[in-house]
Amino acid sequence: MIVILNFGGQTCHLIAKRVRSFGVYAEILPSDAALEKITEKKPCGIIMSGGPSSVYLPDAPLPDDGIFGLDIPILGICYGHQLIGKRFGKVANKQTKEFGKKLITITRKGRLFKGLNPKEQVWMSHGDQIFEMPEDFDVLAKTDTCPYAAMENNKLSLFGVQFHPEVIHTQKGNRILQNFVLDICKAPREFTFEGMAEKLIAEVKASVGSDAVLMGVSGGVDSTVAATIIHKAIGDRLFCVYIDTGLMRKDESLEIGSFFEQLSFRHFSIFDASNDFLRKLRGILDPEEKRKIIGHTYIRVFEKLAKKLEKEHPNIRFLGQGTIYPDRIESAQPSKYASKIKSHHNVTLPEKMKLRVIEPLKDLYKDDVRRLGRQLGIPEMLIGRHPFPGPGLAIRILGEVTKERLDILKSADAIFIEELRRFRHYHKVWQALAALLPVRAVGVMGDARTYGYIITLRAVTSVDAMTADWARLPPELLEQVSSRITNEVKGVTRVLYDVTQKPPATIEYE
Numbered sequence: 001m002i003v004i005l006n007f008g009g010q011t012c013h014l015i016a017k018r019v020r021s022f023g024v025y026a027e028i029l030p031s032d033a034a035l036e037k038i039t040e041k042k043p044c045g046i047i048m049s050g051g052p053s054s055v056y057l058p059d060a061p062l063p064d065d066g067i068f069g070l071d072i073p074i075l076g077i078c079y080g081h082q083l084i085g086k087r088f089g090k091v092a093n094k095q096t097k098e099f100g101k102k103l104i105t106i107t108r109k110g111r112l113f114k115g116l117n118p119k120e121q122v123w124m125s126h127g128d129q130i131f132e133m134p135e136d137f138d139v140l141a142k143t144d145t146c147p148y149a150a151m152e153n154n155k156l157s158l159f160g161v162q163f164h165p166e167v168i169h170t171q172k173g174n175r176i177l178q179n180f181v182l183d184i185c186k187a188p189r190e191f192t193f194e195g196m197a198e199k200l201i202a203e204v205k206a207s208v209g210s211d212a213v214l215m216g217v218s219g220g221v222d223s224t225v226a227a228t229i230i231h232k233a234i235g236d237r238l239f240c241v242y243i244d245t246g247l248m249r250k251d252e253s254l255e256i257g258s259f260f261e262q263l264s265f266r267h268f269s270i271f272d273a274s275n276d277f278l279r280k281l282r283g284i285l286d287p288e289e290k291r292k293i294i295g296h297t298y299i300r301v302f303e304k305l306a307k308k309l310e311k312e313h314p315n316i317r318f319l320g321q322g323t324i325y326p327d328r329i330e331s332a333q334p335s336k337y338a339s340k341i342k343s344h345h346n347v348t349l350p351e352k353m354k355l356r357v358i359e360p361l362k363d364l365y366k367d368d369v370r371r372l373g374r375q376l377g378i379p380e381m382l383i384g385r386h387p388f389p390g391p392g393l394a395i396r397i398l399g400e401v402t403k404e405r406l407d408i409l410k411s412a413d414a415i416f417i418e419e420l421r422r423f424r425h426y427h428k429v430w431q432a433l434a435a436l437l438p439v440r441a442v443g444v445m446g447d448a449r450t451y452g453y454i455i456t457l458r459a460v461t462s463v464d465a466m467t468a469d470w471a472r473l474p475p476e477l478l479e480q481v482s483s484r485i486t487n488e489v490k491g492v493t494r495v496l497y498d499v500t501q502k503p504p505a506t507i508e509y510e
Contacts, residue, residue, distance in 0.1 A: 001025040002181055003043040005033065007051030007061050007079050011466045013325050015047055015077070015166040017365055018177050023189030035066035045073045045185030048080025050164060054128050055079070055086045073157040073184045075112075081160035082128055085148070088158075089134030100124065100501045101169065101469075104141040110152045112159050113140055114179050115172075122149075122163035122170040123467055125503050129162055157184070167467040169501075193368075197229065197375050200360045204233035207358055212237040212313050214306050214355065215320035216298065217268075218248075219256035220388050222361060223322030224263075225373040229360045230320050231265060232376075239267040239309060239316065243301055245294070246274025246406065247392030250414040259382055273301045281394060281401045287510030290401070294391045303354050319355035323362050324369060326465050365464040386417075386431045387465065395510035399438030404491070405453075409436045411489045412455045419481045420459070429471040430462035434485075435509045443486075443493030452493035455485055460507055468502040 002019050006012045006028050019026035027041060031051070038046070046067055053060045063083070067074065076084040102124045106113055120141075130148040133139055137158070140150035150161045159180060165173035181187050213230055217223045217240045231238045240260065244253050253270055260268045280293050299319070306316045361369055366387065373383045393409050394401050413434040420426040435456050443450040457478070460468035482495040498505075 001027055001041055001043055002045045002047060002185065002187060003038055003041055004028045004047045004049060005031045005063055005067075005080070007031040007049050007083075008053065009050035009077075009079065011164055011166050012049040012051075013363075014365070014464060014466050015049060015177075017368070017464070018166050018174060019047075019181055020191050020193075021174075022178055022181055022187075023191050024181055024187040025191040031061040031063055033064065035064040038064070038067060039070070043072060044187050045075070045181065046070075047180075048074065048076045048083060050078030050080065050125070053079065055082050056128070068156075068158075071157070073159065073180065075180050076158075076160040077166070078125065078162060078164060081151075081162050082130060084158055084160045085130035085134060085151075087134075088137065088153075089130060089132050100503065102143050102146075102163065104143050104149050104163065106141045106150075108138055108140050110138060110140050111154065111184055112150065112152050112161075112176060112179055114183070115175050117172075120170075120172050122161075122165070122173070123167045124163050130160075159184070164467075168463045169467050169469055193371070196368075197232075197372060200229050200372075201233045204230050204358065204360055208234055208237075208318055211315045211317040212239065213318040213320045213358060214302055214309070214316050215240045216302060216322075217242050217256070217260070218322070218388065218390065219252065219259055219382075219385070220322065221366070221373060221383055221385055222324050222369055222387075224259075224378060224382050225369050225376065226320060226322040226359070226361050227265070228263070228373070228376050228378060230358070236266045237313070237315075238265065238320070239313070240265050240269075241302070241305055242268075242270045243298065244270060244272045244274055245277040245298075245392055247277060247294075247394045247401070249388070249393070249417075250410040262379060271301070271305060273297075276301065277394075278401065278403065283400060285399055287395060290394050290510065291391055294394060298390075299355075306355060317356060318358045321357060321359050323359040324364055324366060325362065326365065365466075367463050384427060386426075386429075386433075389508055395508050396433060396435040397438075398435065398509055405436055408453060408489055408491050409434060409455075412436070412485045412492065415484045415488065416457055416481050419477060419484070423474065423477045423480075425459075425471075425473060425477060429459045429473075430465070430468065431507060432457075432459040432471075433508075434458075441494045445493075450493050452491045454494045454496060455489075455492050456496040456498050456509075457481065458498040458507070458509075460502070462502075462507075465507060468507050470499045470501060473497075 004015050016026040016028055102122055104120055104122050106118055129146050133148055137151045137153045142149050146162055152159045165176040215227050217227050227240055242256050280297055284290055370383050397405050416434045420432055437454040440451050441454050459471035461471050462468040485492055485495050
């Protein structure tokens, strides 16, 4: 196997995902895993992930120094690259920041860059960088601001890249990782995704036993696939509930009811809790506070529903959720060194809960979930839906959530999605959304002054939501959307289009 040491990088699990896609088993261990723990895995190679720390901090995470004497190849990515540089050379703490797309110039292909072009697009996300090449290391690549963007020492089998080959926007990232895993480490290709559904179903059966599960569903691909896995494991002991928070998209409740009729689940119901959610969000401006309030309110509503169902089914002991790995990464669950980006409603749970949480998809990415859904025979119209956040439009309304703002945003968002479909671009982007900014701008309509809200549109391309690029939508599509929103949605005077990548931005606004 390949052992991946997790230094708190947001894309650490993505490294494992890429390695597994080559048919090679990969396992993630904590960055400070003891040498004995690492060696018992009998790895043929080690990858050190990126992370938010600086190698110069007093409490900077460090690996067991014994890994450098194991006589197996080691690849450092970003922070891992800097760790190698610090141990064998010097690292600059000059905050020479690089985020997003960069072009590297390959000065020497070596073993790591076999099959690459002289210039390649990569994805950067760092502050510190190596400023003095360690002795006996060869420089492989540079950028206009990073002279040592990649290096290798064949004698010691040490390799480092300052960029992130695991993310989709490093165009030859898979080739770089394949060069390391397959050619340098000589890892056997014995891992397969086949049988994943059966494995997850068996795990749910073992966990739930003879009890029942109350499952929160939203109509999105994650909760739908998770519900299907649980349903196949325990059958009619699954109770699916869609909670109408009032924060959903236009006509969402009607669509979701129709979707679940097709899935033939025996127990499915819609519960209107919109007044509860809107009341608790009144006057709340901070995004983290919004997310926590929504997450806690969901749990309290589910616990009330479970109590109501106790008369008919007294053995409801579990709460099913469609949590996937990016949710946990951004909420900083996987590593004590990870930086919390934002609290996901299904991860930031109350300390005291009456129901035990079961999350069959918690180690998978969105494209894994879609693949799994197709294996399970879930209709494509469900599998192909754009991601939609659990907190709903509350995190697309920057500032206070009010009914007036919700109504404006629902209408604007519906127009954007409708026109994407009409122009046949809906399935060409990973996710598309409208958001409402907490400011107003002057406009002119019918020769009269107007003063209304600003709507910002965002459409991105991605594979796993860990990185994203803004979608190059046709100008005529954007023009049509802008025209319709300003003409049809009362209270909007201006429409913007967001061209920010992830990183440095996130896909959602809050």
